[in-house]
Amino acid sequence: MGDASDLNVTEPxxxxxxxxxxxxxxxxxxxxxxxxxxxxxxxxxxxxxxARITVYRHFPTREHLIQVLIDLVVEEERAVVATAITPDATAAAVFNRLGPGIIRVGERYRFLDNRPDRGAEAPLRRPDANEPLLIWLTEAAGRGELRTDLPPEWMYAMIHGLGRAANEEVLVGRRTADEAGRLLSRTLTHAFVARRDG
Incomplete structure (x- = not known):
């Protein structure tokens, strides 16, 4: 028979x-x-x-725990995007917020770039239609704020690639996190924001 105290513990x-x-x-x-x-x-x-038995109940293997951490990176990157995109923000303002935000997430999870199995990592998945960054890129291009000669899916992939490269610069010590955030913002702005003639 169970401990009487167990009877007082509710499911919630x-x-x-x-x-x-x-x-x-x-x-x-x-x-x-x-x-x-x-x-x-x-x-x-x-x-x-x-307790170790409880840990393994949640995370049966180390690989399972690492995958959960990778999923957290995706969640935090989406939170960065949600914070960067506001109704009144220009495309340049969005990129100015995105750069430092991407670097902050990279700094928090920089150990994922050092793991021995990183070489086996799958390539960037194709974003689904509900991806907040892809939605914004599509809408901003439609409003003429972003270049229309570059498909939104391409810009999405390049932002991820440039973000990874910028975090690598921090990881190896060539740039501080602040420098990398500013430079990434500037790069994204110059690469994707539509130029106004005159």
Whole structure:
């Protein structure tokens, strides 16, 4: 027969505890992998304060945990886009916000670029129709704010490629994060914003 205290734990409480445990493991992984990209699941479990059996219930393998972190990068990049795009912002203003935002996300998850299996990473997936950045690029081009000789899907892919290259410059120490953010913004603006004659 179970512990009497278990009878007082509701299902929402269990879900909340599970979420807290999962978040604690993710936070520990981000903190530890930032300085030791090859840290073991055992070390991450120990420093998360979560029982190892619980850690493996959420993340059966190290690869599973890394994939969750990659998914978080996508979520945070979308949040950067959502913050950058406001109804009254010009295309140049959007790119001025995007550059530093992309670098901030790259800095937070820079350990993902150091992992041994990075070479096997899949190429950039084709964005779906609901991708916020692609929607904005399409609409801004339609309004004449962006160049119309470059397809929005191409601009989307180039922004990702330039963002990765800019983060690489920070990673190897050739640029500070602030410099890279400013230069990335300037590059995107010069590359994609429509030029006004006269």
């Amino acid at each position: 409480d269990r879900r909340l505890d599970a979420r807290r445990n999962r978040d604690a493991v993710i936070a520990a992984a981000i903190r530890i992998l930032a300085t030791d990209p090859e840290a073991s699941m055992r070390r991450i479990a120990e420093e998360s304060g979560v």
